[in-house]
Amino acid sequence: MPKVLYYAIESPACRAVLVTAESIGVKLNLKHIDLATGEHHTPQFLKINPTHTIPTLDDDGVIITDSHAINAYLVSKYGKNDSLYPKDLVKRSLIDSRLHFDSGVAFAILKITYRAHIYDGQTEYLTPWQKQKIIEVYDFINAYLERTKWIAGDELTIADMSLVTTVNSLETMLEIDSGKYSKIRKWLDAANALPAFAINKEGNEAYKNGWLVVSKHHNMVTTTTFYFFYIFHTTNFLQEEGVTVLLWPPRLPDLDHIEHVYDLMRRILTSPVCWLYIVASLIFKMTKPKLYYAHVSPPSRATLLTIAALNLNVELVPMNLSAGEHLSPQFLKKNPLHTVPTLEDGDLVVFDSHAINAYLVTKYGKNDALYPKDPQKRAIIDQRLHFDSSVLAARMGSVIAAILRGGVKVIEKDKADLIVQGYQSLELLLEGHSYVAGNDLSIADFNVVGTISSCNAAIVPIASNTYPRITAWLSRMQNLPYYETNQTGVDQFKDMIHSKIHL
Structure with a gap:
């Protein structure tokens, strides 16, 4: 069966897929979508892609949207080698x-x-x-x-x-x-x-x-060249005013217990077993992954959920964003985008929660259940991850930026309406599925729940009668034994936003 790509040549995202397909010698049956006349909103196209975006790939009934996910899928399934998207984890x-x-x-x-x-x-x-x-x-x-x-x-x-x-x-x-x-x-x-x-x-x-045409004569334009x-x-909206739970340094013992501390130190210094334990712990600490994070940050919470689901031993380093720790020269050397979360694993530094979560499952997961190696399943998860980063989280970010950096004291209606559109798309994506990328929990759920739960709590509440699938999915997520790590941050996020606006 031919591989059909719905596209428009003007779209950079579509061009990225066309370049990738040409690079690996994959022939695509191209179907041009006239966005100006609303072809992407027709019932026929909405059956293929309810989020009505291009590019959209139909590979013998396997529907993949988002250019980044499509490209990863094409190389993984049809590439003569993996040079464009290596299997090497780093x-x-x-x-x-x-x-x-x-x-x-x-x-x-x-x-x-x-x-x-x-x-x-x-x-x-x-x-x-x-x-x-x-x-x-x-x-x-x-x-x-x-x-x-x-x-x-x-x-x-x-x-x-x-x-x-x-x-x-x-x-x-x-x-x-x-x-x-x-x-x-x-x-x-x-x-x-x-x-x-x-x-x-x-x-x-x-x-x-x-x-x-648009920039110079926008008032004369009645239809768009593309939509x-x-x-x-x-990404930086939480970096201007963060709420950080400071876990380090630990509190010093009070004077009433100082003798107990001295006694413990004497025992340690005279015990070979304790010394062996200390040396082993130090070695392990030097080799285990380190995560720089802020609990109030939805992307950070997505990675914390992944770590909890994998039961990983990761050194957690909270970042005081309001104090500018993310802008220090030391941190900028690790991550020039100065964002959280940032993962440091040996010499490797990975930022962006979506990439971090995929890395952690691939390297440390006992199995690939949260991010399957099967190219079709992985492509759907990749699409949902990019749906989070480019739609859900980005729209939430516009609201938060207006409040934290722009001094806006209300949730602006036009921005709230776009979040509602995101809810509508997610509701459609959940049709017939228990989780956002199918019937199995995946890292896509962790990223999307970090964003959606924050929007629900602080920006636009989700009505259960309007969004029954989202409501049921949120309930499944909340029943996870480690979900509390997200809820703690959601509460902080809500307090931060509500303290800045007129309710």
Whole structure:
């Protein structure tokens, strides 16, 4: 059966899939979707993809949405080798991190900027905030490329397919300073010189023409060249004002018990068994993974749930975000995006909870139940992970950013409505399933529940009669023996948001 890809050439995400398919020699039956006339909202297409997004892949009845998940699936199933998405765990974790950087940061600002002209009547070519965010994307990517030839290492991968198409489209909005960002220019030129990227150059010209029309003559546009979900990424929204439970340093004993402490120390110092235990503990502590996190952060909680489900021994390092610990030179060396959670496992540093969770299951899981190796099952989980990072979490982030950084004292209706749209999509995705990616618990549930439970508690309550599937799924999640680690953070999150707004 042919592999059908529903696409539009203007879309950077679609171009990423086309470049990947060309790179591995996979022939796709291309079905163009005219977004301007609403083909993605027809009953026929909604049966295929209830979230009405492109690209969408139909591989003999296996439906996969989100370009990042599609690319991972295509390489895993049809690639002659795994060079574009290596099975090596360390390499794959870095690629996953970059893929979520694209969906949650780079591609997100691209979409919100385009939408501001189409739907919000923006007359300014780029607002200072939009320009700042695009420059931040360039800064981050240039920092990545200081270390490696390609975006996730010294070999071309699907992370390059996604980010090259996004950055090329961003450049139509804000030109890249080749002097300041010489690494980016060299990277883009190297990629677009490859035969497989020819489709990217063609599609980017179409995107550029559409952007110029929209940005300069938005008031004359009655139909859009292409349609984007409203996505706003604020990975940093919890980094401005965080609520951190400080677990270190431990409290010192009071004076009444100081003699007991001295007695214990004497016993330790004179006991060979205790010394052996201390040495073994120190060695183990040096080798076990370390997680930098903040409990109030939904992505951090998703990783804490994964750790609990796997029963892993991980060193937990709480970050005092309000004190700027994430901006210290030491932490910035580990993670130039200065986000939590960040995992340090030996010499490997992985950030973005979605990539971290996949890494932890793959390396430390007793089995692959939470993130199956089966390419079809994994593709669906990957899609749900990107649905969280690029839709659910991003929309939540726009609300929180307006409150914590913008000083807004209410939940703005337009932003709340977009969260409701996210609920509607999730309700459809749960049809016939117990969990978000099928009938088995997976890491996708941990990420989505971190976001959804926070939105439900602090932003837009979920009505059980309107969203019975979400309600039933939340109940299943709350019955997990380790769910309390999420609920604790949800309560902190609610208190933080409600302390800033008029209820």
